[in-house]
Amino acid sequence: MKNAKELLKEKLTAENYNRLIALANPKMHEFVADAIELTQPESVFVCTDSEKDRAYIRELAVKNGEEISLDTPGHTCHFDGYHDQARDKAQTKYLLLPGSDLGASLNSIEKKTGVEEVRSFLKDSMLGREMLVCFFCLGPLDSDFSIPCIQITDSPYVAHSETILYRPGYSQFKKIGSSGNFFRFIHSEGELEIEDSQGNAVSKNIGKRRVYIDLEENLVYSVNTQYGGNTIGLKKLALRLAINKASEEGWLAEHMFVLGAHGPDDRVTYFAGAFPSACGKTSTSMLPGQTIIGDDIAYFRRKNSQIRSVNVEKGIFGIIRDVNPKDDPIIYKALTNPCEVIFSNVLIDNAKKTYWLGMGAELPTEGINHSGKWHKGKIDADGNEITPSHKNARYCLNIPDLSNRDPLIDDPNGVPVGGLIYGGRDSDTWVPVEQAFNWNEGIIIKGASLESETTSATLGKEGVRTFNLMSNLDFLSIPLGRYIRNNLDFAEGIEKQPLIFSVNYFLKGKDGKYLNGMADKLVWILWAELRVNGDVDGIETPTGLIPKYEDLAKLFKEHLDTEYPLGDYIQQFTVRIPENLAKLDRVEKIYKEKVPDTPQILYDTFAEVRGRLKKAQDKHGDYISPLDLMAR
Ligand code: SPV
Ligand code: MN
Secondary structure (H helix, E strand, O other), rough: OOHHHHHHHOOOOHHHHHHHHHOOOOOHHHHHHHHHHHHHEEEEEEEEOOOOHHHHHHHHHHHHHOOOOOOOOOOOEEOOOOOOOOOOOOEEEEEEEOOOOOOOOOOOEHHHHHHHHHHHHOOOOOOEEEEEEEEEEEEOOOOOOOOEEEEEOHHHHHHHHHHHEEEOHHHHHHOOOOOOOOEEEEEEEOOOEEEOOOOOOOOOHHHHOOEEEEOOOOOEEEEOOOOOOHHOOHHHHHHHHHHHHHHHHHOEEEEEEEEEEEEEHEEEEEEEOOOOOOOOHHHHHHOOOOEEOOOOOEEEEEEEOOEEEEEEOOOOEEEOOOOOOOOOOOHHHOOOOOOOEEEEEEEEEOOOEOOOOOOOOOOOOOEEEEEEEOOOOEEEEOOOOOOOOOOEEEEEEHHOOOOOOOOOOOOOOOOEEEEEEOOOOOOOOOOOOOEEEHHHHHHHHHHOOOOOOOOOOOOOOOOOOOEEEEHOOOOOOOHHHHHHHHHHOOOOOOOOOOEEEEOOOEEEOOOOOOOOOOOHHHHHHHHHHHHHOOOOOOEEEEOOEEEEEHHHHHHHHHOOOOOHHHHHHHHHEEEHHHHHHHHHHHHHHHHHHHHHOOOHHHHHHHHHHHHHHHOOOOOOEEEOOOOHHHHH
16 A cells, blocks of 8 residues: 555545545545545545534535434434445354454454455445545543544445444544554445335445454444444444453443432532443333433443443434333433434324334324335334334434433533342243342343343344353453453452342242332332442342332332332242252353353352242242341
8 A cells, every 4th residue: 555644644534535645544545545445536625523523524414315304403314225224233243363262152263264355345435425534532521431432434324323323532532642542344235226105325236245343453343334333433432442442451341331320418429330222221221310421332340449331322322112201201301302312213294203113102004214215014024014213213412412411411521320239031930130249240140141032122032041251242342251251350359349239120929910110120229329328228139139028119109209109028038949050050050151251259259149039939939029028
């Protein structure tokens, strides 16, 4: 390749060239020059942090048809291809040098072969298009947490989404000078086609969709796809890079929300929580009366003998299904009032209004959706009825536009973590809330044992339990055992270790009906807040500490203005011994068979908890009322 600067000078306008050169970073210059040579764009736009540049990207997305302006000011809608509606797990792979190994659970490809393949798909992919070169920062600016990033893309929708989701990073790049310590992402939609006479242009060669990750180079390639989870480099692709970096540097990158829970006397206690997709993670981070730091990805560092956390992002790319004025009033308000929102894969009508499944209103019988022109009863090529909006349809908005943002959202020191919360979709095993006895048991029995039952929103059978440790399995870039070890070690020497809780919003009775209402989760979180501050006692079970009835009854009355019948408490908090034992067996089998580097302490802890469960079973039987335990 020619000297990078010479090539940039030749291909860029003076203004864009000067913007790049003002950042004295040879590695970044080489990355951009190589991308230009590879993809051959017609022009290159270098985006700084100015409002004018961000407006240019927003307008470009509408001008070239990737987004449609809607009736409400600031709102736009984007459609991904019919077969490009979710993360492509099969074609997302780590590029590995011969001899390196991430374990059988992680998808990988030999580096040379993978790089050749993905570069061949990227070759000339931007002919006739404008390349966008954007700079962002993961985490707050000017902080130990900050990771500068460069995103190259030919999709103004991707760039626009990132201006909402991430803090601007051009000025951050100025500060790092010639340092090579940043993440790089290159994305092209590849060849486009009009899917339907009414539809917009979508990636055509889905069979050649690839997301390849180079951990050594902190570089990700993404091609022939538009869906955000595959293309928005800073989201789950950066999480993979960050997990590897964190493991090398001794911090943690987690698939977690961060929430400020408000206790008595204006006390705020911060919680971070991990839930697999579609299990109530965003709605927990948006609990009424509480304040949000972030809803999806958090970094954790040890500072002054404390564990502190930041939101890596500054926006939300949330599932829109079931967002309705009753259950999600704050999000619903943002989605129905003027402010910057990108809807994706929802239904729009002739008046450019948006509709989605579960919005609490009647949906029109025709409009435009991810299949192009849609009418009720429309069938796809496989004979399946097309839903009005896709089940994974999303909204993308700025957290600062929400009324419940936490004031410490951009604090460069992060917020102190009082507790961690792990939850999944579990119809019959875990109680609604339980505190682990200590950090190690929390990490092992709660986080590393997390499972979730499949729903109708994913392909395949419903109700199948899928193992998903820390809800981070999809994004791990290091062997599972090492990841667990990192979590265990992280709290060592911390003065006040965060308490670890499990929650379960999905417990069902014998009749198959949920035992709890949607709103009840507020009470579980506020109970955890009281525990962290030592305000209430717990009742010992074989697996941890559960609430006393009177403490919950008080919280239900104060915060939800409802009575909490004792019978409900007994049913919900009955310790289910056979189900808990079966869960231990199921999860242990996975570690034994699939995770060769599982730390011994995991097996020891499983054995200890199994022993406690059996002892309790001998004494009380299979199903133990919390009142019997209290009586002890
Ligand atoms: C998730 O699925 O966990 C998401 C959306 O947050 S995605 O960007 O697709 O990962
Ligand atoms: Mn997520």
